[in-house]
Every structure is written in C-alpha cells, then in structure tokens.
Amino acid sequence: MQTGQTSTHDTHDAHGAADHIHPPPEGFVAKYIFSLDHKVIGFQYFITALLMMMIAGSFAELIRLQLTDPKGAIMSNDTYNVMFSMHGTAMVWLMLIPMVTGALGNFVMPLQIGARDVAFPWLNMVSFWIFPVAAVILFSSLLFGGPHAGWTEYPPISLADGTAGALWCLAIFTIGISSTMTGLNFMVTIIKMRAPGMTWTRMPLFVWATFATALMNMFATVALSAAVGALFIEHVFNVPFFDATRGGSAVLYEHMFWFYSHPAVYIFIIPAFGIVSEVLPTFARKPIFGYKVIAFSSMAIALLSFTVWAHHMFPSGLAPWLQIPFMILTYAIGIPTGIKVFSWVATLWGGRIHYSTSMLYALGFLITFTFGGITGIFLASVPVDLHEHGTYFVVAHFHYVVGGGAVMGFLAAIPYWYPKATGRMMSERLGKLGFWLFFIGLNGTFLPMHWLGLEGMPRRYATYEYFAKAFPDAVFWNRFETAFSFLMVASVGLLVFNAIWSLRHGKIAGINPWGARTLEWTISSPPPYYNFKKIPQVYDRPYDFDKPLPYGNLDNQTEPFPEYGKVVMPVPTPAGA
Amino acid sequence: MAQQSASGPNVVQVKGLGPGFWQVTAVLTVLSLINAWYFLFGSIDWMMPGSAHPVADSTYNIDGLFKFMAVFGNAIMIFVGGYVIYFAIVFRARASDPPDTIGVQIHDAPKLEFWWVVLPTLLLIVLTWISIVVWYKIQFGPAVPALTTEVVGHQFYFEYRYPGLKTSVFSKTEPMHLPVGVPVRILITSADVLHQFWVPEIRLKAAAVPGLVQNLNFTPLQVGTYDIVCSEFCGIDHSKMQGKMIIEPVAAFNTWLSGEKKAAAAAAASGAVDLTSGTADAGKALFTQKCSACHQIAPFDQKLVGPGLLHVTDDPAHPALVDGKPPTPANIAEILSKGYTGPIGAMPSAQANGLSAADIANLTAYLASLK
Numbered sequence: 001m002q003t004g005q006t007s008t009h010d011t012h013d014a015h016g017a018a019d020h021i022h023p024p025p026e027g028f029v030a031k032y033i034f035s036l037d038h039k040v041i042g043f044q045y046f047i048t049a050l051l052m053m054m055i056a057g058s059f060a061e062l063i064r065l066q067l068t069d070p071k072g073a074i075m076s077n078d079t080y081n082v083m084f085s086m087h088g089t090a091m092v093w094l095m096l097i098p099m100v101t102g103a104l105g106n107f108v109m110p111l112q113i114g115a116r117d118v119a120f121p122w123l124n125m126v127s128f129w130i131f132p133v134a135a136v137i138l139f140s141s142l143l144f145g146g147p148h149a150g151w152t153e154y155p156p157i158s159l160a161d162g163t164a165g166a167l168w169c170l171a172i173f174t175i176g177i178s179s180t181m182t183g184l185n186f187m188v189t190i191i192k193m194r195a196p197g198m199t200w201t202r203m204p205l206f207v208w209a210t211f212a213t214a215l216m217n218m219f220a221t222v223a224l225s226a227a228v229g230a231l232f233i234e235h236v237f238n239v240p241f242f243d244a245t246r247g248g249s250a251v252l253y254e255h256m257f258w259f260y261s262h263p264a265v266y267i268f269i270i271p272a273f274g275i276v277s278e279v280l281p282t283f284a285r286k287p288i289f290g291y292k293v294i295a296f297s298s299m300a301i302a303l304l305s306f307t308v309w310a311h312h313m314f315p316s317g318l319a320p321w322l323q324i325p326f327m328i329l330t331y332a333i334g335i336p337t338g339i340k341v342f343s344w345v346a347t348l349w350g351g352r353i354h355y356s357t358s359m360l361y362a363l364g365f366l367i368t369f370t371f372g373g374i375t376g377i378f379l380a381s382v383p384v385d386l387h388e389h390g391t392y393f394v395v396a397h398f399h400y401v402v403g404g405g406a407v408m409g410f411l412a413a414i415p416y417w418y419p420k421a422t423g424r425m426m427s428e429r430l431g432k433l434g435f436w437l438f439f440i441g442l443n444g445t446f447l448p449m450h451w452l453g454l455e456g457m458p459r460r461y462a463t464y465e466y467f468a469k470a471f472p473d474a475v476f477w478n479r480f481e482t483a484f485s486f487l488m489v490a491s492v493g494l495l496v497f498n499a500i501w502s503l504r505h506g507k508i509a510g511i512n513p514w515g516a517r518t519l520e521w522t523i524s525s526p527p528p529y530y531n532f533k534k535i536p537q538v539y540d541r542p543y544d545f546d547k548p549l550p551y552g553n554l555d556n557q558t559e560p561f562p563e564y565g566k567v568v569m570p571v572p573t574p575a576g577a
Numbered sequence: 578m579a580q581q582s583a584s585g586p587n588v589v590q591v592k593g594l595g596p597g598f599w600q601v602t603a604v605l606t607v608l609s610l611i612n613a614w615y616f617l618f619g620s621i622d623w624m625m626p627g628s629a630h631p632v633a634d635s636t637y638n639i640d641g642l643f644k645f646m647a648v649f650g651n652a653i654m655i656f657v658g659g660y661v662i663y664f665a666i667v668f669r670a671r672a673s674d675p676p677d678t679i680g681v682q683i684h685d686a687p688k689l690e691f692w693w694v695v696l697p698t699l700l701l702i703v704l705t706w707i708s709i710v711v712w713y714k715i716q717f718g719p720a721v722p723a724l725t726t727e728v729v730g731h732q733f734y735f736e737y738r739y740p741g742l743k744t745s746v747f748s749k750t751e752p753m754h755l756p757v758g759v760p761v762r763i764l765i766t767s768a769d770v771l772h773q774f775w776v777p778e779i780r781l782k783a784a785a786v787p788g789l790v791q792n793l794n795f796t797p798l799q800v801g802t803y804d805i806v807c808s809e810f811c812g813i814d815h816s817k818m819q820g821k822m823i824i825e826p827v828a829a830f831n832t833w834l835s836g837e838k839k840a841a842a843a844a845a846a847s848g849a850v851d852l853t854s855g856t857a858d859a860g861k862a863l864f865t866q867k868c869s870a871c872h873q874i875a876p877f878d879q880k881l882v883g884p885g886l887l888h889v890t891d892d893p894a895h896p897a898l899v900d901g902k903p904p905t906p907a908n909i910a911e912i913l914s915k916g917y918t919g920p921i922g923a924m925p926s927a928q929a930n931g932l933s934a935a936d937i938a939n940l941t942a943y944l945a946s947l948k
Contacts (some may be wrong), residue, residue, distance in 0.1 A: 148813075154771055156770045157811060157812055160812075244787035244788030244789075244870065246869070247873060247881075251789065287682060287683070289685070289686075290685055290690060291684065316784040317784050317789045320712075320716040320717075323712065327708060331704070335701070339693065346689070348665060348668060349595065349660075349681075350595065350680050351664070352589055352670045352679060353668050354670045355669070363661060366657065370653075371658075375650075377650055377701075377704075378643070378650065381642060381646065383642055384639055384642050387780040389782060390773055390782070451624040455625075455626055456775075456806060458807070458809075458816075460810040462816050466804065466816075466817070466819045467806075545679040545680070545682065546588060
C-alpha cells in the first residue's frame with residue numbers, strides 16, 4: 001500500500017500530474033480473500049449470501065415439511081420454533097441485505113457511475129469480513145439451543161433464550177456495523193465519485209436505488225443496534241429494559257426494532273426496483289418511462305419508510321390515537337410505490353420486448369410485487385389489520401413482497417450482470433426453466449396462505465390441530481404449499497448449477513451482450529481491476545436508444561493498460577487518505 | 578441485439594395505443610366488474626369465516642372495509658397484471674425484425690401520470706376515512722358498555738374475569754361467556770409474556786402486553802361457540818393456546834353469572850384471614866410473584882396497571898385506600914381477598930390470584946411494612 005497519495009476527490013482528474021495506478025494485487029490472499037477490489041468483494045458477498053440462502057431455505061423447507069401434518073410431522077415444537085426464528089433471521093440479515101446491497105451494490109454501482117472503486121476500499125473489505133463473522137456467531141447460537149422467538153425476538157419471551165438469545169443479539173449487532181459502514185461507503189461514493197458530467201439526473205436508476213438504500217442503511221441501522229444492544233444487556237447483565245415486572249416496557253423494544261426493520265424491508269426492495277428499472281428498458285429497447293418520477297419516488301419511499309414503523313404494531317399496545325397517523329403515512333408510501341409500478345408497465349408499452357431470463361424475472365416481479373403491494377394496502381387499514389395481524393395473511397403478504405419482489409429482483413440481476421462479472425453468458429435455457437419453477441412455486445406456496453390466515457391460522461404455529469378442526473381444508477392447503485415450495489428449491493438448485501457450469505461452458509459474452517447503455521457495458525467483461533482506463537465523460541441519461549451512447553473518453557477503454565502509474569485509484573488504506 | 582448501424586436504429590411504429598388495446602381494456606374492465614359483483618353479492622365465507630351471518634357488529638364493519646378494498650385492490654391487480662401480459666405479448670420482438678429495432682422512444686405522458694397519481698390518492702383518502710369510522714367504534718365503543726370483562730393471557734391459556742363479580746372465572750377449560758345483543762368491552766392484559774387475544778369470527782384482536790391494558794369494543798350478534806386464538810408467539814405451546822367464547826341469550830348469560838356469584842360467595846365465606854400470622858419477608862417474595870405485573874414498589878402515581886404501593890399506608894396525597902377506607906391492615910387484606918373494581922381499574926380476587934389466607938396475611942404484613 002502506498003502512502004502520500006492524493007485524496008479520492010481528485011479521482012475524476014484522469015489527466016492530472018498525480019496520475020498513477022497501483023499495480024494489481026499479487027498472490028491469492030490479496031487477490032481473492034482480503035481483496036480491496038469492489039468487484040471481488042461483490043463476488044464474496046454473492047457467494048456467501050447464496051450459501052446463506054441455501055441454509056435459510058432449507059430451514060424453510062423443514063418448516064413446510066412440519067406443517068404437512070396438523071400434529072406436526074417431523075420435529076418437536078421447540079425445534080420448530082428455532083427453525084422459523086433462524087429462517088427469518090438468516091434470510092433477512094445474512095441473505096437479503098448482503099445480496100442486494102453487498103453483492104449487487106458493490107459490483108454494479110461503481111461501474112455504473114464510472115468510478116474505479118468505492119470511496120473507501122479498505123472499509124469495504126472490513127464490511128464484508130464482518131458479515132461471515134456475524135453468520136458464525138448466529139449459527140453458533142444453535143449450540144446453545146438457538147433463538148426461539150422468531151426473527152423479531154420480542155421480549156419478554158425471548159429473554160428465556162439465555163445464551164442463544166444473547167448470541168443472536170450479538171450477531172445482529174455485528175451485521176448492523178457492516179450495514180452501516182456499507183451505507184456510509186456507498187453514500188460517499190455516489191456523492192463524490194461520479195464520472196464528470198454525471199449529474200444527479202443522469203445517474204442510472206440502479207444508482208439512485210443504491211443511494212436511497214445507503215441512506216436507510218446509514219440512518220436506520222442505529223435503532224436496531226440500540227434495540228438488540230439493550231436486549232443483549234438485559235440477557236447478560238439482567239438490566240430490565242423490557243421486563244414489565246421490573247418496570248421495563250415490552251412495547252419499547254417493538255418500537256425500536258421496527259424503526260429499523262420497516263426501512264429494512266425497503267432496503268431489500270428498493271435495489272430490486274433499481275434492477276427492474278435497468279432490465280426493463282434494456283430488453284424492451286425503450287427509454288424508462290418517467291425517469292425522474294422513478295428516481296425521486298425511490299427517495300420519497302426511503303424518507304417515508306422512517307415514518308411508518310408502527311403499522312407493525314396496530315394491535316400490540318400502540319396508543320389508539322397513534323394508529324391513525326401511522327395508517328395515513330402507510331397509505332402515503334403506497335402512492336410513490338404505485339407510481340413506480342405504473343411507470344414500469346408504461347415502459348413496456350410500445351417496446352420491442354426480448355424474453356431473456358432477466359426480462360422474465362422482471363415481468364414476473366411486476367405481477368408478484370404488485371400483488372404483495374395490494375395486500376399491503378389491506379394490512380395498512382387499522383380495523384382490517386386487527387383481523388389479519390399475526391396470521392398467515394401477513395406471512396403471505398411479505399413473502400410476496402420479499403420473495404416476489406426483492407428475490408425476483410436479484411434473480412433478474414444475476415443473469416443480467418453475470419456476463420459482465422465473468423465474461424461468459426449463463427445458460428438461457430436453464431435460466432428460463434428456473435424462472436418458471438420459481439414463479440409457479442412462489443405463487444403455489446404463498447397464495448393459499450392468504451385465506452388460511454383470514455380463516456384463522458396464526459403464524460408461528462408448530463401444530464394446527466385446533467385450526468384444522470375449525471377449517472378442515474387447512475391440511476390440504478398446507479400440503480399443497482409444501483409441494484409447491486420444492487419448485488423454488490429446484491429453481492435455486494438450477495441457478496447454482498447454471499452459475500458454476502457457465503463459468504466454463506457459457507458463451508463468451510463480449511463487452512455488451514444485451515445492448516444495454518449504462519457505463520459498465522462500455523468496458524471489457526470481466527472488467528480490469530481498475531475498471532476504466534480513462535474516466536469517461538457523461539453527456540446525458542443512459543436510456544435513449546435512438547441516440548448514440550452519451551459518453552466521451554470511451555476510446556481504447558478495452559485495450560490492456562500499458563503500464564501502471566497512470567490512473568488514480570481510491571486510496572486503499574484504513575484512513576482512506 | 579447488435580450495435581446500432583450508421584443509418585440509425587429502426588424505430589417501431591405503433592398505431593393508436595396498439596393493436597387490440599381497447600378490446601383488452603374492455604375485457605379487463607369486465608373482469609374487474611365480475612370481481613366487484615362477487616365481493617359485493619357473493620359469499621366470501623370460504624376466506625372470511627362467518628361473513629354471511631356476522632357474529633358481531635365488528636364482523637360486519639370490518640368485512641365491509643375488506644370488501645371495499647377487494648373490489649378496488651383486485652381491480653388494480655387485474656389491470657396491472659393484464660396489461661403486463663398483454664404488452665409483453667403484443668410488443669414482443671419478432672424474428673423478422675431488423676437487428677437494431679427499438680421501441681417507441683417516449684419518456685413521459687404528463688396527463689396520464691397526473692391521473693394515475695390522483696385517482697389512487699383519492700381512493701386511499703376514501704379508504705382512510707372509512708377506516709377511521711370503523712376504528713373509532715372499535716377503540717372507543719359506547720361510553721358506558723353494558724358489560725366489561727377482562728382477559729388475562731397466561732402461558733398457555735386465557736383467563737376471563739368478570740369485574741362485576743367479586744371473583745373471577747379462572748380456568749383452562751371453562752369458556753368465556755358473553756350475552757348477545759349487548760355492547761361489551763373487553764380489557765386485555767398479560768401475566769407473563771406477549772399474547773394476542775383473537776376471535777376470528779369477530780375479526781378483532783388485541784395484544785396482551787404485560788403492564789398494559791388494551792380494550793376491544795363490540796356487540797355480539799350471533800349465538801354460538803367460537804374459538805379464541807392466541808396470535809402472538811408466546812412459547813413452546815403457543816399453537817395449543819386456545820379458548821372458547823360462548824355467546825348466549827341474555828337470560829342464559831345471567832343464569833350463568835348468578836351461578837358463578839353464588840359459588841364465589843361460598844368460597845369467600847370459607848376463607849377467614851388471620852392477619853397476625855403474616856411475615857413481611859414471605860410477603861415480599863409473594864409480591865414479586867403475584868403482584869408485580871401490575872404494581873410496583875414506588876409512589877402512587879407510578880402505575881403499571883394498578884397504583885404504586887410504596888406509601889400505601891402513609892401517603893398524604895392518598896390518605897385512603899382506593900375503596901375509600903383507611904389504610905389499616907384489615908382493609909388492605911379485604912382488597913387482597915375480594916379484589917377491587919373502580920374508576921382506577923380492576924384487581925382480581927384472592928381466588929383468582931391463587932392466594933391462600935396465609936398468603937394474604939404475609940402480603941398485608943409486607944405492604945404495611947413499606948414506608
């Protein structure tokens with residue numbers, strides 16, 4: 001690592017006297033383990049998050065298998081409680097957030113803004129390495145019996161988890177540090193390191209989405225850290241923050257938890273919005289409809305997301321008069337979301353639509369996400385929520401939003417950016433088969449949950465003998481859901497196989513296999529570690545297919561760099577300067 | 578998808594709004610109307626239990642709201658889903674396209690965008706208004722309900738208390754009784770962890786939170802037996818936490834109630850209390866177990882559910898007990914024994930709290946020792 005370098009601010013000045021580039025890192029460890037390169041870090045996040053998806057997904061399948069019998073088919077109530085707690089925790093913190101911000105944000109965002117790396121590469125490396133540490137802490141809680149109270153770990157019930165509960169708190173606190181640092185890093189990167197000429201309204205929509213996400217990561221995570229920090233102190237030092245018998249308040253934890261965890265939902269979904277906003281224009285061969293509206297609605301959603309948390313708590317001890325403002329604000333956040341959906345549908349109109357795997361996922365996203373959004377409107381109305389709260393209707397709603405929104409979003413992103421990342425195309429045939437398995441599996445699994453919930457089946461039920469007496473069809477529908485859920489398993493299996501197989505056998509991708517127009521498609525696949533030989537000049541938005549590419553300085557970008565020492569990289573030291 | 582040719586890309590021409598646009602729109606409109614007709618006039622019992630014969634006024638009100646949302650929400654889904662599929666088919670790329678064919682290059686349509694912001698917003702304003710009207714009835718109900726009962730969540734059963742009674746029904750097997758046609762208020766709290774009291778047929782639930790009392794207001798309309806369900810995760814047997822609610826004619830309810838009253842009176846008569854035998858230390862331990870969910874050892878104003886009890890015998894601002902009697906050990910013991918119901922709240926009797934005569938003596942000794 002060299003010292004005495006120029007600040008990152010000078011990065012744009014590719015022709016200045018200070019031009020030089022560090023030689024590429026040597027050796028396996030520097031290249032692939034403790035790498036400072038945002039692309040490699042993106043890969044590390046991707047592989048780890050995919051592994052977490054398989055682990056958390058297998059917990060989900062155990063849950064589904066248990067529910068094939070009203071008495072509980074395969075495990076004790078106690079084990080079941082651990083399974084659904086670990087499924088939720090691992091999916092949210094170890095899969096979704098690292099996948100959409102860590103993997104996609106890291107790999108794509110700096111390329112799209114024409115930067116050579118993120119603002120603080122060293123911090124980026126640390127952010128990544130905290131994540132597997134948090135995963136190890138979380139899974140080590142299984143050795144002590146595991147957490148039992150769901151991914152929310154509401155006290156007072158979670159206080160009975162003892163050491164496992166304390167480890168859960170520690171894991172969430174740790175991953176929170178990683179999220180906050182990534183948020184800060186991306187925020188600074190987007191503000192300071194855009195290529196010259198890339199004004200805010202010329203940024204690709206995925207960058208807008210990453211920016212909104214970074215804001216939320218930065219400012220919401222502290223509330224979660226405070227909540228789980230206090231819970232940790234209560235576990236370990238017996239300070240009664242949340243124990244009502246000693247003057248604490250159980251509702252306080254819910255407020256602090258949801259003050260983070262509602263924005264968290266948007267932390268996964270807004271990057272998916274960004275992905276869809278990139279994929280739709282590329283494969284419809286059309287400008288995105290309503291660029292500014294989509295960009296600003298991401299920001300509106302990010303800001304409003306801080307004001308709606310208590311809609312998770314309508315029946316849970318909220319002062320009655322507080323329910324109304326939270327209902328109104330929740331409806332308010334539905335408006336920018338609706339506008340986005342309408343704009344995407346309008347983007348399809350008059351296009352020339354190519355059905356790639358990515359496009360299929362984006363079209364599927366439009367249908368399943370809209371459905372999840374509409375059931376959200378049902379849940380936001382206080383009286384109707386008094387019926388639906390805590391039931392399988394809620395489970396169905398958020399699996400449509402998260403599975404049909406965020407997961408479909410990154411499943412669209414993987415075949416889209418895989419050629420850029422590896423230089424080879426994924427198999428379209430396997431990809432399309434994977435899409436249909438996932439789409440059918442998702443709907444078959446989660447659609448029947450709506451009426452199971454409305455009929456009276458609460459979530460987090462290890463057994464449902466009483467409910468099956470009141471509603472005998474419950475047994476059939478639960479088995480139906482379990483059967484369809486395995487289609488999603490098959491789809492993820494295909495994805496993993498496809499990703500590995502295509503590394504060797506995929507078609508060579510070339511610079512721009514999709515005819516896309518954002519900056520990452522102007523450099524070679526995979527990009528050199530310095531990304532851009534010369535920092536490009538940006539003249540316009542990327543989405544006008546009838547015009548030439550709006551970039552300058554593109555000549556010779558893809559030729560090998562003759563000698564290092566000509567390009568300024570962000571300074572890879574802990575201090576960033 | 579090749580790079581653009583030098584002559585510029587081949588832009589697709591679309592006549593009007595595209596082939597078949599109005600026919601598709603007509604089909605989607607008809608589907609939406611069928612959906613509206615179904616939710617307004619069809620039976621939705623298969624998803625909302627007892628919708629055809631509402632069990633309570635809240636069932637009727639909340640189902641009305643649900644149907645309103647289903648009519649408009651499903652219509653939005655039908656239109657979005659329908660247009661996505663239709664556009665995806667009609668605007669698909671053809672094999673015969675020249676390699677650089679691109680779609681219509683439009684960026685905006687301000688009029689269209691104006692309407693798709695304004696119409697959903699108006700819809701949400703109407704929805705908010707109806708929601709508030711229904712919410713008000715549930716949260717505040719009639720100023721003086723004809724019957725107020727209490728529910729306390731325990732791991733893993735519900736306890737039902739009738740404050741008009743100097744005792745309460747304390748049982749894992751006995752059902753909750755409510756009279757039909759009378760406005761009732763249910764006060765809900767918890768003795769241990771979070772629970773939720775939910776009767777799916779009545780469409781209402783409230784969390785049982787330790788240290789907090791919530792209320793639900795409704796009028797039962799339909800005689801019958803209904804499930805009470807715990808819908809907040811509360812531990813290993815959460816899925817077995819289940820109760821029954823019997824809604825019965827007023828006469829039958831009154832017969833049941835007076836039977837309970839007689840049984841309670843008989844129980845109270847048999848348990849005389851010898852106050853001299855109590856010790857403050859034993860009382861302190863009991864207080865943590867039995868009382869601290871609702872009372873703290875703190876000044877009167879620091880309420881959990883009931884007042885703080887630090888100065889129960891020597892508070893100049895509150896020289897009398899909550900029942901107006903002087904704070905002598907005998908009067909404290911009387912409240913402990915019989916329970917108390919008044920403007921400040923309700924406290925269960927010794928029978929309901931599982932206190933023996935010796936326990937009452939110990940607690941009284943402890944409370945009298947506080948200064």
